Amino acid sequence: MERLEKLLDKEQFEKIRAIDNPELHEFLADWIEWLEPDKVFVCTDSPEDEAYVRWKALYYGEEKLLETPNHTVHYDSYYDQARDKANTKLLVPGGKEIPFLNTKDRDEGLREIRELMRGIMKGKELFVCFFVLGPRNSVFTIPAVQLTDSAYVAHSEFILYRKGYEEFKRLGRGARFFRFVHSAGELDERKTSKNLDKRRIYIDLVGETVYSVNTQYGGNTIGLKKLAFRLTIQRAVREGWLSEHMFLMRVNGPNGRKTYFTGAYPSMCGKTSTAMISWENIVGDDLTFIMPFNGVARGANVEKGVFGIIQGVNPEDDPIIWQVLHSPVEIIFSNVLVKDGKPYWNEMGMEIPEEGENHSGKWWKGKKDKEGNEIPPSHKNARFTVSLEHFPNVDMDALEAPCGVEIGGMIFGGRDKDTWPPVREAFDWKHGVVTMGASLESETTAATLGKEGVRAFNPMAILDFMSVPLGEYIENYLRFGEKLRKAPKIFAVNYFLRDENGNWLNHKLDKAVWLKWMELRVHGDVDAIETPIGYIPKYEDLARLFREVLNKGYSRKDYEKQFTVRVPELLAKIERIERIYREQVREVPEELFEVLEEEKKRLLEARTKYGDYISPFVLERK
Ligand SMILES: Nc1nc2c(ncn2[C@@H]2O[C@H](COP(=O)(O)OP(=O)(O)O)[C@@H](O)[C@H]2O)c(=O)[nH]1
Ligand SMILES: C=C(OP(=O)(O)O)C(=O)O
Ligand SMILES: [Mn+2]
Secondary structure, three states, X not given: OHHHHHHOOHHHHHHHHOXXXXXXXXXXXXXXXXXXXXXXXXXXXXXXXXXXXXXXXXHOOXXXXXXXXXXXXXXXXOOOOOEOXXXXXXXXXXXXXOOOOOEEEHHHHHHHHHHHHOOOOOOOEEEEEEEEEOOOOOOOOEEEEEEEOOHHHHHHHHHHOEEOHHHHHHHHHHOOOEEEEEEOOOEOOOOOEOOHHHOEEXXXXXXXXXXXXXXXXXXXXXXXXXXXXXXXXXXXXXXXXXEEOEEXXXXXXXXXXXXXXXXXXXXXXXXXXXXXXXXXXXXXXXXXXXXXXXXXXXXXXXOOEEEEEOOOOOOOOOHHHHHHHOOOOOEEEEOOEEEOOEEEOOOOOOOOOOEEEEOOEEEEOOOEOOOOOEOOOOOOOOEEEEEHHHOOOEXXXXXXXXXXXXXXEEEEEXXXXXXXXXXXXXXXXXXXXXXXXXXXXXXXXXXXXXXXOOEEEOHHHOHHHOOOOHHXXXXXXXXXXXXXXXXXXXXXXXXXXXXXXXXXXXXXXXXXXXXXHHHHHHOOOOOOEEEOOEEEOOHHHHHHHHHHHHOOOOXXXXXXXXXXXXXXXXXXXXXXXXXXXXXXXXXXXXXXXXXXXXXXXXXXXXXXXXXOEEOHHHHHHO
């Protein structure tokens, strides 16, 4: 406390003194001394402190006002537009190599990151912020403290997370809290991070602390989002619950029935757009905690806001997001095109100006980057940051429920052009966990730096964030199901099937029909067709639902094309997955291989009887 008294002015010091936690005090004193900010501001839960951060984002030029009140725009460097996987490392003692995880020796990593951060906040203001993951004062709550010199990062966190200062005060010495230390580093004239060659995101799994430096992109910097996620996965696996890359939503069934679903898809594969379907209800769009209570799986949103992809948001497909983005509620737009104070983005379904300012600076149509690529109006990974309370279809009761909501179904999906059908149901928990979750593959996207469109192994859509050996993580999943009296049904979806010419086989809103079908299946209200890979919908049920939900026809031809069981592709996929688990992952539960083996056998038998490509109508008649 003596050290802190010297480092902080009286008013800020009093705010810290009110929290009885010596561990926190020591952490703050160490880092404030090390980072050497000119000024420190401590945020309590008061609206004034939040307003101060919001104002500082403008004052320091990290955000600019737009025409609509409460709207601002933020830019990240042209080369800092996505998660940097290569420079994101897990610090583990001895630098133990773990397949699929990017690890580094803990001592070495800590030394490197401390060196990069020494005195990095000279001339800058440091914000000390307190938040919680999960609803406040609940079984899910995890407190966290964020140190950052970016008012944009702190501002984003106020929009996305529940305030935690009072929670820290309440918990005192009992708080098992996460720590995040971030610096955007030196900024250029556009107020974007300059030293990208020294961009590092290091996750200290032992100290439950994450360091992030020389970057601003939210996926690399917003402590409570993808950085905390690595820490919560570790806790969940140790404690026997699930921390997942999943949306949480309510699907409305017949006669007012409410059924909650989670959905795990890799970044840029449809979590937000599914959770936002206007006639259903959103609880969360990215991160869900799931715990077993009295034999029932209950889920809660880790966050209270959305950091969503803006490309493609248009008034027809996304009426609610569109409406929210055009109302005067607090929103940060990032990496969009701005002209005369108005934001524009790719595929917004209206005309876009031919010049303005965007993530590349001054922009005009046809402008090329250093690599000779034409720069689109907005970046593919451009985003909006907004609180869920502003969405007319938010399920507020579910969002704040201290014990979460009962989960009826869990969905897995990815970008797959040729293998999985649009929707199918697992035979049981184990079958779903193994053949849907653990077998997920998806094409890479612009949410991470590097090549797009490459099919990649991505179990549970979580591989980028995995912080424990994969075998242990899958073991935890399998055992989780055994704790449940009534396990959620598991489903797999694929929104991204293409025909031989590369055209999509489904419209963006077809997912709304799959959701209604899954809701009926959770309650056993419709029959299904048994296939070697699980249950698929009957044509008649889908045709009725297309009419009811979208007021559209659905032809037998489209159904047959979409739901054909593609035996060669499915077998090739099992081979790939089995090889990965046999050759690359260690200590895989034996059940995984058994379940894959059974699936393979079913597919081979079906091929003998019906051929390589099996029409769902053939299977229905059998
Ligand atoms: N073709 C196609 N694209 C989709 C569909 N759903 C979402 N997308 C696109 O996928 C991208 C990412 O979607 P989003 O829901 O933000 O993904 P998230 O990162 O998982 O939350 C956006 O550009 C969407 O327009 C779909 O059903 N079909
Ligand atoms: C913030 C992210 O989340 P998502 O794309 O899953 O919405 C990210 O991946 O950087
Ligand atoms: Mn999203």
